[in-house]
Amino acid sequence: MDTGLLHLHNLLRWVILILLLVSIYKAYMGWKNKRAFSAGDRKTWLFTLISAHITLLIGLYQVALGRYGIFKNVLPEGESVMKNKFFRFYWIEHPVAMILAVILITAGYGMAKKNLSDEVKYRKAFVCFLLALVLILASVPWPFREIVGRPWFPGMQ
Numbered sequence: 002m003d004t005g006l007l008h009l010h011n012l013l014r015w016v017i018l019i020l021l022l023v024s025i026y027k028a029y030m031g032w033k034n035k036r037a038f039s040a041g042d043r044k045t046w047l048f049t050l051i052s053a054h055i056t057l058l059i060g061l062y063q064v065a066l067g068r069y070g071i072f073k074n075v076l077p078e079g080e081s082v083m084k085n086k087f088f089r090f091y092w093i094e095h096p097v098a099m100i101l102a103v104i105l106i107t108a109g110y111g112m113a114k115k116n117l118s119d120e121v122k123y124r125k126a127f128v129c130f131l132l133a134l135v136l137i138l139a140s141v142p143w144p145f146r147e148i149v150g151r152p153w154f155p156g157m158q
């Protein structure tokens with residue numbers, strides 16, 4: 002089960018990135034072209050929200066009980082998590098940045114339901130989604146990252 006969840010967590014990164022890019026594009030075009038807020042935009046933002054929340058839930062499980070989870074590993078005697086680059090990334094940097102990104106995606110989606118003018122809805126959602134994208138791009142364990150790097154797709158080395 003753990004491997005399946007890890008693979009899903011890996012794959013959902015691409016789903017989130019694609020949906021987030023589409024959400025950003027739609028929010029930007031809506032804002033700049035002063036479009037009326039549409040059900041289609043709301044749906045795209047909703048799917049972005051759902052994929053981010055599923056990834057978050059899997060991540061919470063992994064950071065607690067996954068193969069590198071806090072309850073599954075003991076740091077070497079006398080070593081603190083802040084001094085261990087690997088565990089600092091997987092226990093602190095990655096989860097904190099990604100939780101913030103998911104909060105921003107949730108706030109961006111929340112604009113769809115707020116009693117705001119359509120222009121403000123689009124503008125605020127655009128800022129939230131863009132910040133989330135920056136955080137995600139900066140915090141994914143891309144294969145080229147030293148020590149913490151992971152494959153592009155599930156099952157690759």
Ligand code: HEM
Nearest residue numbers: 011014056057060061063064067068069091096099100151
């Ligand atoms: C938008 C949200 C997130 C994205 C895009 C994301 C992306 C990724 C990717 C691509 C990997 C590498 C998977 C692999 O080795 O095949 C990974 C691993 C991991 N992620 Fe996330 N993640 C997100 C959120 C989170 C959150 C919120 C947590 C914890 C609360 C978390 C905890 C972990 C852990 C512990 C691993 C290492 C798992 C292992 O190798 O056993 N992730 N993440």
